[in-house]
Amino acid sequence: MLSAAVSILFDGLAYAMILFIIAVGLSITMGLLNFVNLAHGVFAMAGGYATVTMMRAWEVPFLAALPIAFVVVGAASIVFERLLYAPLYRRSELDQVLMTIGFVFMAIAAFTYFWGPNPLGIEVPRYLKGQVDLGLREFPAYRLFMIAVGFGMILALWLVFERTLLGARIRAAVDNRRMAQSLGIDVGRLFTLTFAVGGGLAAVGGGLAVELIGLRPIFAIQYLVLFLIVVAVGGLGSIWGAFLAALLLGIIDTAGKYVWPAGGGFFIYAITVAALLIKPEGLYGKRD
Amino acid sequence: MTALALETRDLHKRFGGLEVVRNLSFNLAPGARHALIGPNGAGKTTFVNLVAGVLAPSHGTILLHGRDITGLAQAARVKRGIVRTFQISQLFRNLSVLENVALAIAERDGIARVLWRGLAAFPTIVDEAMALLAGLELAADAATAIRALAYGRQRLVEIAIALALAPSVLLLDEPAAGIPSAESHVILAALDRLPPAIAVLIIDHDMSVVFRFARRITVLAGGVALAEGTPAEIAADPRVRAAYLGESILPDGVGR
């Protein structure tokens, strides 16, 4: 019984890390510019495909492929943002939703065309396979790795946000954009930078996720809902909120599926509805 | 003594640690022409929002014609006769002036609930709207969309909508805001012609408007009523001058 609980917590935590790493960029960019970007999952998907391609076609080692994916997708997202998204910032919410859904469809179609609709996988390096003995129990090495990366990410993000000038500027702009602008903060450039980092992070998350949940073009929509839930439940613009929401959802989803395999996927959505009904601005979001 | 049109008792509003309106007890007599003035941040707009029902008070009561409306939502208060205008015009920009006013009349009479008959089945709405517009010299613009209308005339439409709701208490939040002073006489003329039975509370910074229009003035500063009285009394009150940091707030020739 206890063993089952530990397994659930552990697996849930690993899953939560993926959700967090992918969704955190979305939370910050949405908090920063109130822009509903439903195409965020495309960056995660692109990261997954970049990782797979690098490892298969060019035999790039896994641990090198991830940072390269970060850079490549991050750079691509800058282009994306300047060309396609910038005209959308003044448009209504519905317009943003529709446009970004359109981008998702186009991206999915493009990826299907070039990589095919079938799931792709990777060969994880030997040192990340198998189990690791942590004294009381053995845990799957790969999931441990993911959790470690996740915590590393959180620490790095926390350091940047709380301890650097850049982080302070971002927090200020999320809190009150006009005020920040009148203080001389270049919100436009801040946003492009944040967008790039968010996209890059999503790519890393996507690369990490291949081993855990596979990779197919439909990934961008299939998991979109989960990323949006993490952002909405956590509150726009909050790293801490995104983490807590990811944790909540990751563990509940894992527990739900463990306890009730047929209908367990249900719980995440019920919790989401309940959470948003109680606190529509999210756990750490700003009140409207 | 006739019953008060509007009364607040110990009205208090706190935002986190900030107390914006502090234990404010305020009276408005029927048919009043009352102005609420005060420096920026004094709590005037918050007060209007509290009375209108947009904000819920932290504590205190609001009475309309002697009946407690503190728990009522904004729409319910409108039905009871308390109507406000907005400092920044809140109109239906893509609809015509006539449609804006007609919507208000339809709501007032409960016609807006009807979903089975066309608007054309209610010609009295149009007639009444046109009469109202004529009274405010807006009849010529009846078919014009709001977004094509000069801002000064948009402010008049704000007033037209408020009057269309047949209020007994009218809260005017800076009715001349955003209009160059050269054109504000149109608004002032409209204010002069407001039906005498309506109790009117006007919030404004423009002292020429305030001193011309009001028979009583309340000065709000830091969420409390600093002073209340006739225009002459307020103009002579040293505390009021201090609250405005020594600026000359008085139009020439008033007071002293």
Place this chain on the structure above:
Amino acid sequence: MASAIEPAAAAVPRLGRARWHWAEALPWLVLAAVPFVLPGYLALGCQVIVMILFALSLDLILGYAGIITLGHAALFGTGAYAAGMLSAHLGWNEPITGLVVAGAAAAAVGFVSGWFLLRYHGLALLMLTLATAILLQELANTLAPYTGGYDGLLGIAIDPIFGRFANDLFRQNYYVYGLIVLFAAFMVARRIVASPFGQSLVGIRENVKRMHAIGAPVHGRLVAIYTIAAAMAGVAGGLFAQIHAFVTLQVMGFQLSGAVLIVVVLGGAGRLYGAFIGAAIYVILEDQLAKLSPEFWEFGVGLVLVATVMFARRGLLGIAEDLTAWLGRRAP
């Protein structure tokens, strides 16, 4: 006084357009002509009619009331499953009452969910509609013994309409049946939209702050139109179940919610007839292109959506309106 009003009275604009405009006859003539002109395409025609009805229901809440929902398929699906299960499990095969049940079931779901959800707006509402729809889909999956789950609901057998018109291989009777249902639903929608209630929905969409300030019971209005639209979507779903005699979880899926959103925006939201144009184009193109290359179809859909929002925000009908206005100005 009289003279001040009378000249103005001559210029009083008529409010609400309850009178029929001659151009409105066109889509109905086209739809009525299909059994004669294109008898081999009636099955496709049935799909178009179902989508038009579904899109009409979304236009009422999106185009008129401004409610953005990513989960409208949940209501369609509820109707589909209600009509399907009525036949497959309870053996009640009368088609018209089947549609009534479908509409009622969807209306109930719409009323309850709308009552909670419509207190919110923006991202919260978007997420709530999405999550609620997925929740209902998961529920349908969990209730597999009743709904058929992933395998789908089989065993739906509908009696001939009025005991005479059976669902034949070429779908002619069902096309006419669907067209009549569509017409009836459209008449209801049109009446609502031209009424004071309909105008108040536009008010809510345009400036909700102002609506509160004129005493409008905004939440009640939104729940009312949401429930009516839900009933309509449910009828569309019921029609779908009766025509195809097969219901899968797709009827509640995000893909369908997205598709109907695209249909309404492409045709032109807030214009009722936009649903006709958008649905016809979407269903026909999907039928032709998706077979050739699913990727190109999906890419095309995305591209059209992006292009519509960027360049033709008011949809095809919006373009048509601009064109007629421009031609009107050019005429001597």
